[in-house]
Structures are given as C-alpha cells and as structure tokens.
C-alpha cells in the first residue's frame with residue numbers, strides 16, 4: 001500500500017465553541033430493538049416493491065418492473081451510502097395520456113416511497129431520543145432516498161424551498177443578492193456571467209483579459225480567492241481549479257456533518273433538529289481556509305520554511321495556521337485532499353485540546369482520516385468505506401496474511417510520536433484504517449456512536465487508554481477478537 005508520510009507539526013491552543021459531552025456507555029439499552037425495527041421496515045419495503053414489480057411483469061411493463069426493483073438501491077453492509085440529492089423539487093410526472101396501467105404503477109410506487117420515507121423518519125426520531133444519532137442519520141438518509149422531497153428531512157439536512165429548488169440558506173442569500181453559481185467560475189453576479197464566458201475577468205473594478213488576470217494572480221499571496229458555503233480557498237492555479245476543489249470540499253463537509261453530528265452538537269441540539277425546532281446549524285464562524293498551490297514545486301518552495309521535509313508530503317493540515325494546503329497538477333491526490341480536510345474538520349468544528357493524541361489514542365486521529373479518504377461516487381450515491389477500498393485491502397492483508405496485529409490494549413497507549421516514530425508506521429496506519437472500518441460497520445454499526453464519542457473524547461483531551469473500552473462497553477481482548485472475525489468473514 002502507499003504510505004503518505006505525515007509531517008509532524010507543532011500544536012497551538014485552539015479556541016472554538018464548546019461542543020458536546022461524552023455519550024454514556026449506557027446508550028446500548030433499547031438499541032437492538034431499534035435495529036430490528038429498521039430491518040423490518042426495510043424488509044417490508046423490499047417485499048412491497050417486489051410485489052409491485054411482479055405486478056408490472058405480469059402486464060409486460062418490464063422497464064417499470066426494473067425501475068421498481070431499482071428503488072431498493074445497493075446495500076453492502078460494510079459501506080455507508082449517502083444519496084446524491086436532486087436540487088429540483090418534484091418528480092418527473094408521466095404524461096396524462098399514458099396507458100392506465102402505467103399511471104397506476106406510478107401512483108402505487110409514489111405512495112410506497114412516500115409511506116416508507118415517513119415511517120423511516122418517525123423511527124429516526126425515536127432513535128435520536130435513545131442516543132442513537134448514527135442510526136437516526138442512516139434512517140433519514142434512507143428516507144430522503146425514498147422521497148427526495150420529504151420536507152422535514154430536507155429541513156433537517158439544511159435545505160429550504162426557493163424558486164422550485166432545494167437550496168441551503170447560504171445559497172438563497174447569494175441568489176437573492178443577484179448572484180448565480182457558475183460551474184466553472186463559482187459565485188458570480190448575474191451580470192458578469194456572459195463576459196466571464198467570453199474570457200473577460202473583473203478585477204478591482206474593471207474588466208481585463210483572462211491572461212492579464214492570470215498574471216495578476218500568479219503568486220499565491222495574490223492568488224484568486226474562491227468562496228464556497230464553508231470554505232475560503234486561495235489558489236494561484238486558476239479560478240476553475242479553485243471552484244472544483246471547493247465542490248469536493250463542500251461534499252466532504254456535508255457528509256462529515258451528517259456522520260459526526262454528535263461530535264459537534266449536543267444531544268439536545270440533535271433532538272431539536274429532528275423535531276423541526278431548530279435549523280441545521282451551520283458553522284457561522286470563520287470559514288475553513290484552504291490554500292491550493294499551482295503545482296508541487298510552488299507548494300514545496302512556499303512551505304519549506306515551515307516544514308523542512310515538505311517534499312515528502314502531498315498535502316497537509318497545519319494547526320498553527322488552521323489551514324489545509326494542497327497542490328494541483330502532477331501528484332495531486334484526491335484521497336489526501338479528503339484525508340487532510342478531515343483533520344481540519346475535526347480540529348475546527350469544536351473546541352479541541354492543545355495536545356490531541358499526544359499521550360495516547362493517536363491511532364484513531366489517523367484512522368478516521370484514512371477512513372474518510374475512501375469517499376467516492378458510485379451511481380446515485382456517495383460511498384464511504386467498504387472492503388473494496390485500498391486501505392481495507394491493505395488492512396486485511398496485514399492481519400490475515402502477515403499476521404500483523406498490535407492489540408488494542410497496547411495500541412491505545414501510543415501517542416503521536418510513538419506511533420509515527422515506529423518503524424512499522426505504515427503497517428500501523430493500515431491497522432488503524434481496518435479498526436476504524438470495524439468500529440463503523442461491525443454488526444450493523446453497533447459501535448458507531450461509541451466511535452463518535454471516542455473521537456470527541458480524544459479531541460477534547462478527556463481520553464485515556466481505556467476510553468474506547470469504556471465507551472463500547474467491551475474489553476479490548478474481546479474487541480480484538482471481534483475485529484479479527486470482521487476481517488475474516490466479510491468482504492470476501
């Protein structure tokens with residue numbers, strides 16, 4: 001596997017809003033019942049869809065039968081699926097003069113989808129009340145996949161209706177101000193679009209050519225600034241490159257916020273959100289800053305003074321400056337983009353300790369970033385994790401073929417320096433990736449809330465080597481055994 005050396009970086013004290021407390025280990029109570037109810041809902045929906053598909057088959061509506069069966073979507077239990085949501089409100093309707101059987105099929109499918117979304121959402125609301133935020137988000141994501149126009153779920157996910165589209169509050173503000181999102185140039189005043197497309201650029205109150213504009217932004221200090229909803233990207237590559245990077249970062253941000261809601265929000269906040277009493281709160285504070293260099297050479301030269309071994313990295317997050325740094329062109333790596341941006345999200349979404357992972361538990365700081373590297377698009381979904389990801393291949397290989405494994409009892413005592421100075425660092429990173437996937441997926445996600453609580457404890461400096469065992473309510477030797485079973489039995 002590839003090993004990306006991560007530069008060791010000094011720490012500074014960060015000041016951020018106080019986040020949530022620890023999730024108690026008692027969270028398990030009532031959990032099994034919820035998982036059963038979720039599985040029953042899914043099974044019932046599958047049976048109803050199959051019944052409708054068979055009805056279509058009998059009438060020779062083979063295309064409709066296929067569409068009906070396709071509504072279930074893929075379901076690998078070792079992956080998270082996050083639906084790609086349409087922004088347009090309302091589904092495509094059949095023409096009014098369609099054959100009556102087609103109209104009936106459409107009506108029945110719509111009703112099934114709507115009922116399923118409602119049932120999933122109700123179950124999600126009880127899951128949140130029983131300390132199961134992870135399951136609750138799983139359920140609302142299934143609900144929005146069944147019915148992309150479910151209003152309560154859309155609101156919960158931060159959307160509102162605006163001119164026939166689902167938009168975030170930020171988008172509505174910019175649209176109201178007379179701007180549009182241009183896929184190449186990002187947010188632009190409406191009146192600028194045509195001239196931008198003709199190759200002109202607006203700079204300091206006047207119109208100039210694209211070539212002159214590029215010359216003016218050649219150095220990173222005077223680079224273009226691309227603003228997205230949660231990021232401020234400075235780049236001397238091109239506006240277009242900054243915009244593309246911004247889209248990826250926003251995608252990561254949105255997904256990260258859903259999975260780790262209990263990292264930055266209190267349980268009361270999450271309940272209020274699910275009850276429709278609060279809007280999806282967005283980090284109102286300063287945007288996350290990212291610097292995107294023209295190329296590898298420019299990145300090396302600009303950062304060498306701060307990071308002497310900069311050429312060994314292909315991207316990094318620097319706590320002192322609270323910025324993530326990447327470069328475009330040859331050597332650009334999307335996985336490292338998600339990796340370092342994940343470090344930034346964990347550092348800047350709540351108040352964190354000055355010495356995260358210094359004394360112990362450092363493996364999870366890297367494990368969770370390695371896990372988020374796997375973000376990719378598969379059809380109508382963004383996915384995370386899975387045994388088909390290269391990190392999981394490596395983790396499986398090291399454990400099962402090389403018989404390499406450092407027991408959790410020992411691994412959790414490793415601080416940053418100990419782990420990074422270890423000659424087996426690359427293999428330890430593989431194990432960290434494997435263990436993180438285990439905590440996300442084992443037995444339908446039974447440890448996922450404990451994992452989020454573990455991250456909150458480690459980042460807020462309230463951890464010790466026994467924290468993970470306490471939060472999962474399971475001894476380390478038992479977790480070791482479960483991990484081995486997970487790696488042996490799944491993803492074959």
Ligand SMILES: [Zn+2]
Pocket residue numbers: 006339343365366369
């Ligand atoms: Zn890292």
